Amino acid sequence: MLQLILHNVRTPGEREGDLMSQIGSCRVGEARLQELIEKYGAPLIRRLSIELLDYSERLMRAELARVPSGTVTAEDFLDSDGFHDEPIRIRAAVTFDPSARTVVIDFAGSSPQVESSINAVYAITYSAVYYVFRCLLPEDAPATAGLMRPITVIAPSVPSSMPCYLLRSLAAMWKLRSASSMFSSAHSRKHSPAASPPQAPAL
Numbered sequence: 001m002l003q004l005i006l007h008n009v010r011t012p013g014e015r016e017g018d019l020m021s022q023i024g025s026c027r028v029g030e031a032r033l034q035e036l037i038e039k040y041g042a043p044l045i046r047r048l049s050i051e052l053l054d055y056s057e058r059l060m061r062a063e064l065a066r067v068p069s070g071t072v073t074a075e076d077f078l079d080s081d082g083f084h085d086e087p088i089r090i091r092a093a094v095t096f097d098p099s100a101r102t103v104v105i106d107f108a109g110s111s112p113q114v115e116s117s118i119n120a121v122y123a124i125t126y127s128a129v130y131y132v133f134r135c136l137l138p139e140d141a142p143a144t145a146g147l148m149r150p151i152t153v154i155a156p157s158v159p160s161s162m163p164c165y166l167l168r169s170l171a172a173m174w175k176l177r178s179a180s181s182m183f184s185s186a187h188s189r190k191h192s193p194a195a196s197p198p199q200a201p202a203l
Helices: 002-006 012-040 042-064 122-134 166-179 182-190
Strands: 070-078 088-097 102-106 119-121 151-154 161-163
Touching (some): 002 012, 119 122, 122 151
Antiparallel strands (some): 070 088
């Protein structure tokens, strides 16, 4: 399977290095997890893993609760896909609901899949959103899947790919939000002692 992949890319050496690094990191993680299970037992590790996910979720929801309600939108364009002169639209609408402590990111209105290699599958779109919202939290916030529980990502259902560079659109969205003082207000409240997020339980 690896050779099939490498025979179909322009830079097989780099791609092999990337894949081997990812596989290696997974194997190290597996070994470390096994060490924890052997030391503390599977039931305790399972319970603490669930708590870690829940704690990440609480941190994200606490941050979303401080953001004013409403929808902000932004869009950006690529000049072309390299084959045609038509601009490629990347559009994002972000709807905050502080009462529910949730947010919806909707990429409807973005250009469909194009012929060149600037498309991104849904997983790339999802991870880009994850990165942007993870940056809103303190550095020591656990970077787990729990962070995305209150976040919904909507991408066009057809086709199954999204244009790349969507972070540019998200960056534009954050600039718009900052200009309306929404982010600065939330940021100042985040550092208020009375608004501190819940603390993780001692392990």
